[in-house]
Amino acid sequence: MTPEQLAPIGGALARLLSPHAEVVLHDPAADEIVAIWNPLSGREPGDPSLLGELNELSPTDPDVYGPYPKVLPDGRRLSSISAIMRDADGKPAYVFCVNVDRTAFEEASRLLAAFAAPAHGQPRVLFQNDWSETLNEIVAAYVRDRGVTVDRLTRDDRLELLGKLDAAGVLSQRRSVPAVARALRMSRSALYQLLAQTRKEPHADPA
Template sequence: MKAEQLAPIGAALARLLSPHAEVVLHDTRTDEIAAIWNPLSGREPGEPALLGELAELAETDADVYGPYPKTLADGRRLSSVSAVVRDEAGDPAYVFCVNVDRTAFEEASRLLAAFAAPAAGQPRVLFEHDWSETLNELVAEFVRERGTPVDRLAKPDRLELLGRLDAAGVLSQRRSVPAVARALRISRSALYQLLGEARKEQHADPA
């Protein structure tokens, strides 16, 4: 097997992982780099392969190694895997190494971790009078409790939910009726009717 026969594999891997990885084909017989794609390390074909483990490769049946860590001269950290390509006699002929630069992935991980961090809470000065936020929270909490979508709530459930919204002061806010009707997926007239019943039940409650 010649290096030219393996070149399409190296080119395909490099194209798939570009620009985050270099792919290196080492010739074990010459201990040189036979080919390299997207050379993050700055190496070139013909340079020493520096595969000190070649003697060990000949004594083991393992053909894939890694991932294992490596570091570039500029401090970037890599995750690397190596695959041994054996000849017809079963001896190592070439070694493919794929070295992935972890920088972009580590930065993405830090960014996602920052987004996932617990929120500091809503500033009281901004949200203490935001009745629409209260409306959304109460409706969402009620739906979770019942395990039923808001548009499938039975009449007794709607009455109870309206009672909670009324007690929280949502329905006393200016222009709240259209928003509450939308949240409950009912018409304004239906809302007024249900609200009247809810308030009647509340006043009738001896508690």
């Protein structure tokens, strides 16, 4: 096993994770960096590895360590993982370290968290006269409570729903009938027929 044989692995990892990670190949016996791809840390081949006492590892110890945290001098935080390549005697021959810059992922996480934050209530001064919002809320709540789509509402369901909309004042608003008809997936004539019935024979609340 030589650095030249391991180089394609390092190059492939760096290409896959570019530009968010550096890949480093260490020689623990010489305590130096053999090769480095996408050097986020500014290190170069020949710089000290500073990996610690790898000679104390036994053949039964793990070959992969991490992910564990590291930090760059400019404050960027890394998630790192190290893989030990052993020789025929089970001793550490080389160590691959992959250091992933978490900056882009943390920024994306913050952005997603901001979008997922609970929305503020609608400002009443803007929406207090918006009967279309009331229409949408009543219809949405009705079908959600029954677990059906608007298309699957029965005639009795539509009568009850029209009663709720009428009681909320939606159907007394100018040009509301076409919007209600669209929301309930029905024609205006059918809506007028049901509305006449629900106003003539309002559904009684169950005892």
